[in-house]
Amino acid sequence: MSKKRIDYSQYYSNRDVISFFSGAMGLDIGLEKAGLNVKIGQDFEPACVETMKANGHEVLGGDIRKIEPQQMLDLAGLNVGEPFLVCGGPPCQPFSTAGKRLGINDPRGSLFMDYIRMIDYIKPRFFIMENVKGIMSSPLKHVPIAERNADDPEQQLGTVLDVILSEFNKLGYKTVYGVLDAVNYGVPQFRERFVLIGSRDHEDIFLPVPTHFQMHQKEEYRWKTVGEVISDIENEKGECATLSMERAHYLEMVPEGGNWKDLPDDIKKIAMGGAYESGGGKVGFYRRLSYSQPAPTVVTSPVQKATMMCHPRMNRPLSVHEYARLQQFPEDWKFIGTTAAKYRQIGNAVPIGLAEAIGRAVIATADKTALIKTKRFRGTDIHNRIKNALELGGNAVCQ
The missing domain is CATH 3.40.50.150 (Vaccinia Virus protein VP39)
Structure with a gap:
């Protein structure tokens, strides 16, 4: 009832x-x-x-x-x-x-x-x-x-x-x-x-x-890309997580938009460790973003091995500021807590x-x-397809 x-x-x-x-x-x-x-x-x-x-x-x-x-x-x-x-x-x-x-x-x-x-x-x-x-x-x-x-x-x-x-x-x-x-x-x-x-x-x-x-005749109606929202702040010395020396070393070998699959063949197994033999695409391992594409889903930490969110060209993860840009937070929005807590708050947010x-x-x-x-x-025909x-x-x- x-x-x-x-x-x-x-x-x-x-x-x-x-x-x-x-x-x-x-x-x-x-x-x-x-x-x-x-x-x-x-x-x-x-x-x-x-x-x-x-x-x-x-x-x-x-x-x-x-x-x-x-x-x-x-x-x-x-x-x-x-x-x-x-x-x-x-x-x-x-x-x-x-x-x-x-x-x-x-x-x-x-x-x-x-x-x-x-x-x-x-x-x-x-x-x-x-x-x-x-x-x-x-x-x-x-x-x-x-x-x-x-x-x-x-x-x-x-x-x-x-x-x-x-x-x-x-x-x-x-x-x-x-x-x-x-x-x-x-x-x-x-x-x-x-x-x-x-x-x-x-x-x-x-x-x-x-x-x-993805395709539209007017630029303002096309998908937004990483480059559109972070390229102007990439050189700022903002708050940022740190990759281990080992992970940073392997990341240097990955091109923009690439991941572990782009590492030299004799390096892949060493860099991946036990994950090398596991199933799945493992696309997040040693992942660099691409300036010309939208980012993958922003996660709660950019430095986890399986879900890295690394800068398209610099050998570092995305900064807190860049993370916030991908989620479209206002420039003056204040995040309180440790660096890890800030990433987590941003990663858990609704864009x-x-x-x-x-x-x-x-x-x-x-x-x-x-x-x-x-x-x-x-x-x-065409009108119904659009609808x-x-x-x-x-x-x-x-x-």
Whole structure:
């Protein structure tokens, strides 16, 4: 039975946001660029809390499991049903002590349920949940292939996404979800993220339509490249992680845009060590970025052996400043903590351009300005192909 809907239309002029799992506020900055107002953020990590404070934002630090939703409303100066949006990316790794018959991947044993608890109480007009794309296909219970039995009911529990959609459905929210790649929204990096948008009042929500393309006749609509965003700061002596002498030695032999495969044949096995015999493409080992391409996904450290993020031409990893540029943080944004903590905050953030596009899609839904209604979609071939390409670009599914 669906919950009885209450008329919250008196709050429809509101554009206030409450943010959870805010981190370095990448998602929040993008939403504010779109025209929303983040009233308060929350995070468990002390360095993230200090980063938010250093940039003048209201924040409630601490474990979300110990926070009451009314606290967040009081600090934001808002009533139940008044917030325009609640946003956040709850970690979906559940506790190993999840209840009887629940698999190790079941989000009902994770912080996801506390995010649900906040939305259920606060009752925002919209919510945004972002996460790793793996939750779309991750099974609730991991069973080794050799032990799988199609007739075993405990092996037919569905996916993590099934549970997530079921929980939001219980709250009465209409949802749309899909995997978005940040490069299609003006971000100079390939970064696929699962995005779920919900509407309390069952409005016509949609995932943002791509704005940037690999090929386009106008430069401003083409994918952004590493060179466009970091070439002007490559010579600055900024904060930067350090490669070991051994790794720096091998990196010297790798050309721009290359990786371990570009090392001399007699060096590859020595440089790779035990990873040389392992499977997979191993594309991140001794990886140099290319000025002429978007970056690979920015990770939480640029010096890990398997996921190196090294400068296109200099024998060093990307600096903190360059890392922040790839995630589109404002130039004056302050990151607090150790160098490692700064990289981690930046690497975990939602790219600003992607967040802004999501925010604009939600605002367009609220304002009913997203669609130009026509009597028919003219043409039968090229117009329909363009329409289908736009729809596939968001890879959206409605519930």
